[in-house]
Amino acid sequence: MLKCVIIDDEQPARMLIAEYVKKVPFLELVGEFKSPIEAMTQFQKLQIDLIFLDIQMPGLTGLEFARTLNNKPHIILTTAYSEYALESYELDVDDYLMKPISFERFFKAVSKIVQKPNTPGTPTQPVVSDTSLIVKADGQTHRIFTKDILYIEGLKEYVTIHTAEKKIITLESLKKLTEELPADEFLRVHKSFIINQHKVSSHSNHDLTIGAKKIPIGSSYRDDVLKKLF
Template identity: 35%
Template sequence: MIRYLIIDDEPIAHDIIKGYCDLVPNMKLIKKCYDALDAFEFLNTNEVDLIFLDLNMPVLKGFDFLKTLQNPPKVIITTAYSEFALEGYEYPISDYLLKPFGFERFLKAINKAFSLPNQKTISFENSTISSQIFVQSNKKHIQLEIESILYIEATGNYTKIITSDQTITIREKISAFLELLPKNEFVQTHKSFAVAVKQINSIEGNTIFIATHKIPIGKIYKFNILQLLK
């Protein structure tokens, strides 16, 4: 379960974020805070896994609030001011959502926050949030097990996700989708293909064999394969 906190001085922002979170499984709102001082006091005695943080708030600004936290949870910035994005690189921020943002962009932020390498994952039952991501296909939001992915294939501005039991087509470039996947578990083998390393059955010449599928190895990506074979 991902326990989250909203810090924003605008009630409508609270409604939008909570509405989006209600559509995502395993997310629980812990508290709504309308200023950073209220949040600071709450976090002194309570723990959360994720903060949605506005920047332009009265009394204590968002980045100033972050400076007060010794061990901050994951943070997703939600703001109407794009000029603060560069400053955000100085802080442990998972993503930066520019208002107004839609549900698809919101899902990307959640996926990014809980799929980054070398970061804590939130366990619930027998899985972790980092083992699942949401993808949008034909106006549906599908929860996808990363372990089920065999390989992905670019087709223009779309990407086909081939799993052990289905093929899902999403309107996303392959480079953008790869950013959501664990870096050490997937390798790009061609400008149009990337494979799940543990799904590889064999490699012969310029071809990778996964189940009944043959995936090409591009010239400039051979180094990636050589690194696997070391």
């Protein structure tokens, strides 16, 4: 989990980034500040892994503030002005986002950070025992019994593990999970889905049903899936 703060003198910009942070399971917002000076009074109290830092601010600019930091956390600069790009790279920041910032571009920037070695929130390889899957999500370690998993749905860099009672979003790939989960229990049926074979109630040549969920069967997986189901 990356603990992050936003430093920007414009409230709409802070609100947008805060909204984006809430959508990403490996980010936790621990502070919002209107200026670097305001932020500095709180930095010792907060454990910060990542700063979303505006460049153009009155008093002390984002670039000037970044130069004052010892043991720098990860920094993603945000600005409406492209002329600062070269100077920002000299500061060895992680990324440079041009306003208005899209969620797709935001997610790409934070994903690059969390995939770096020794970064807080970097996904650890899931551990599979005979009966359970151990994953990290929302700053906690979860044990999910494999018998309770209905299906796993992939979305870019992370997956959603669905059980009858809850869903857990974790930074992982379907490919790794396919290799780690028991082959006699779980089956990749689509580029975006792994299913628990024992939870399938019905199927056709094109989809299958688990509970109230219809899951497509990908054309490249169809022959293997239809041989193994029922």
